[in-house]
Amino acid sequence: MPPRTLLQADDVRRAIVRMAHELVETAPDGARLLVLGIPTRGAVLARRLADAMSGVVGAPVAVGTLDVTLYRDDLGSQPTRPTGRTQVPADVDGAVVVLVDDVLFSGRTVRAALDALTALGRPAVVRLAVLVDRGHRELPIRPDSVGRNLPSAKTERIRVQLTEIDGTDGVTIE
Amino acid sequence: MSDHLLSTRGLGRDGGVALLDIAEDMADTQQRQVKKLPTLRGTTVVNLFFEDSTRTRISFEAAAKRLSADVITFSAKGSSVSKGESLQDTAQTLQAMGADGIVLRHPASGAAEVLASSGWTRAAVVNAGDGTHEHPTQALLDAYTIRKRLHGDASRGRDLDGVSVVIVGDVLHSRVARSNVWLLTALGASVRLVAPPTLLPGAIGGWPVESGIDLDAALATAPDVVMMLRVQRERMTEAYFPSSREYAALYGLSADRAARLPESSLVMHPGPMNRGLEIAGEVADSARSTVLEQVENGVAVRMAVLYDVLAGRRGAA
Numbered sequence: 001m002p003p004r005t006l007l008q009a010d011d012v013r014r015a016i017v018r019m020a021h022e023l024v025e026t027a028p029d030g031a032r033l034l035v036l037g038i039p040t041r042g043a044v045l046a047r048r049l050a051d052a053m054s055g056v057v058g059a060p061v062a063v064g065t066l067d068v069t070l071y072r073d074d075l076g077s078q079p080t081r082p083t084g085r086t087q088v089p090a091d092v093d094g095a096v097v098v099l100v101d102d103v104l105f106s107g108r109t110v111r112a113a114l115d116a117l118t119a120l121g122r123p124a125v126v127r128l129a130v131l132v133d134r135g136h137r138e139l140p141i142r143p144d145s146v147g148r149n150l151p152s153a154k155t156e157r158i159r160v161q162l163t164e165i166d167g168t169d170g171v172t173i174e
Numbered sequence: 175m176s177d178h179l180l181s182t183r184g185l186g187r188d189g190g191v192a193l194l195d196i197a198e199d200m201a202d203t204q205q206r207q208v209k210k211l212p213t214l215r216g217t218t219v220v221n222l223f224f225e226d227s228t229r230t231r232i233s234f235e236a237a238a239k240r241l242s243a244d245v246i247t248f249s250a251k252g253s254s255v256s257k258g259e260s261l262q263d264t265a266q267t268l269q270a271m272g273a274d275g276i277v278l279r280h281p282a283s284g285a286a287e288v289l290a291s292s293g294w295t296r297a298a299v300v301n302a303g304d305g306t307h308e309h310p311t312q313a314l315l316d317a318y319t320i321r322k323r324l325h326g327d328a329s330r331g332r333d334l335d336g337v338s339v340v341i342v343g344d345v346l347h348s349r350v351a352r353s354n355v356w357l358l359t360a361l362g363a364s365v366r367l368v369a370p371p372t373l374l375p376g377a378i379g380g381w382p383v384e385s386g387i388d389l390d391a392a393l394a395t396a397p398d399v400v401m402m403l404r405v406q407r408e409r410m411t412e413a414y415f416p417s418s419r420e421y422a423a424l425y426g427l428s429a430d431r432a433a434r435l436p437e438s439s440l441v442m443h444p445g446p447m448n449r450g451l452e453i454a455g456e457v458a459d460s461a462r463s464t465v466l467e468q469v470e471n472g473v474a475v476r477m478a479v480l481y482d483v484l485a486g487r488r489g490a491a
Contacts, residue, residue: 067199070213070241070481080486082192083199085330119208 001174003159006150009169012131012162015147016045019129020052022145023098028125031096033057036066038113039084042101044164045131049100062090066099068112071119092121102160104130107141132171134158178290178299179479182310182357187333190361193478194318195330200481201474204240214243217484219275220268223302224250224261227279229445229469230302230311234277237476243275243484261285265294273297275484283307283349298483306347306409312444313353315475317361319464320399322471323440335362340392343403343425343452346373346414350444351403355383368392370425372414389425393434400435401442402427402453422451432457440464 007015027033033053037046043065050063067084075081099113110128117123131147136154152158152173159172176189185193203211219238223231231247238245248264261280268276275298278286283305290299303309320337321329339358345351345367358365359382367374367385378385386392393400405421415421422428427441432454435441441453441463449455458465 070203070211075213075485076487078487080482083196083481085199086202115212119203119206121207
């Protein structure tokens with residue numbers, strides 16, 4: 001079956017704007033926000049989300065990347081993965097950290113991200129924002145902000161495309 | 175990416191850059207509040223050292239521990255090796271004890287290759303120096319140190335294209351020189367070897383390097399890097415040069431010689447140094463010297479190597 005488009009570029013854009021409002025509104029008063037994306041596409045989404053959040057709060061929102069490779073629990077099941085860069089521009093201690101990824105699936109990447117994050121410090125609150133929640137969780141993890149819930153069969157492939165990496169915005173399933 | 179690290183030969187530009195990039199990420203993790211990573215939890219690494227070494231052994235040990243591997247250090251002195259146990263018996267014992275990785279230092283050239291291809295053990299083998307053959311992690315940390323000094327935070331993804339390196343001293347007995355020749359040239363650097371005629375290997379014609387016997391002429395080319403090798407008296411079975419004084423005069427990096435180098439030129443030494451012989455103390459302690467950075471970078475580089483050979487599925491490369 002050819003890939004089927006589930007979200008168009010416009011849907012992606014609207015989802016990010018809505019998530020930005022949601023995340024700012026639910027953040028505690030006076031919170032210091034720190035948006036951290038999980039490479040590769042989560043990092044791109046994090047930058048867009050932080051831009052949108054900056055517009056809502058009327059001040060710059062700190063944004064960075066958090067590589068989770070060294071904290072994964074499935075390293076031994078495939079050839080060695082290249083590591084990615086972690087860049088955290090602000091103190092994690094006491095911050096309201098928004099973790100960002102493109103697709104939430106088993107939850108194992110987020111589990112690894114929580115470990116990577118606590119190695120950097122002790123956030124006041126951690127929130128999870130994902131563009132797509134496709135179900136099939138293997139761990140007790142749920143997102144705080146979701147662009148779109150897309151129930152899928154476990155064998156299907158959901159692909160998020162972002163202009164910065166793929167030349168176009170959209171979400172497809174095959 | 176690979177099952178073993180035996181040599182820098184065959185790593186190639188991309189393989190070298192990939193390892194150096196992982197080392198960058200490893201170095202970053204060592205700036206965190208919690209420096210220990212869970213990556214190799216449940217993995218056993220054996221440091222198998224048939225030759226004296228302090229800094230390499232400690233560096234590998236620190237690297238393995240930072241990645242949460244269990245580390246067993248096995249020095250030939252005080253073990254049954256001194257009672258005549260062979261490499262085969264030792265390797266089979268370690269296999270029975272469940273070693274996942276073996277870091278091997280051995281006086282015989284080719285020992286790591288023998289261990290990796292023997293079938294005595296299924297462990298991943300990392301060559302930590304075999305005779306006069308290779309010392310790949312030293313070359314990787316040297317390349318890392320050069321790249322870091324030249325490019326700083328913008329090092330990732332870069333090779334050493336156009337960098338000129340002069341390697342000076344006991345090339346004949348130096349596994350560090352050999353590993354550096356293969357790695358640095360693969361990364362795009364040009365390498366010139368300088369040594370007394372008695373300490374230049376005969377096979378050098380096939381190496382991708384220039385060579386000469388005149389240190390002052392080599393320094394006059396304004397190299398980006400001058401790498402001084404240790405005079406390895408323990409491997410010298412005959413007189414390779416008339417006297418230490420003459421060696422120091424002709425091939426030692428004195429303060430005068432260092433002063434003729436461009437200000438940006440780096441001075442490297444793999445340690446341990448013979449101060450006053452191949453390098454003057456004041457040069458070793460000067461701002462252009464990278465000696466302490468090399469030691470510090472060694473841990474990140476060895477973390478990257480252990481990660482590379484141990485974290486992924488074996489045989490998947």
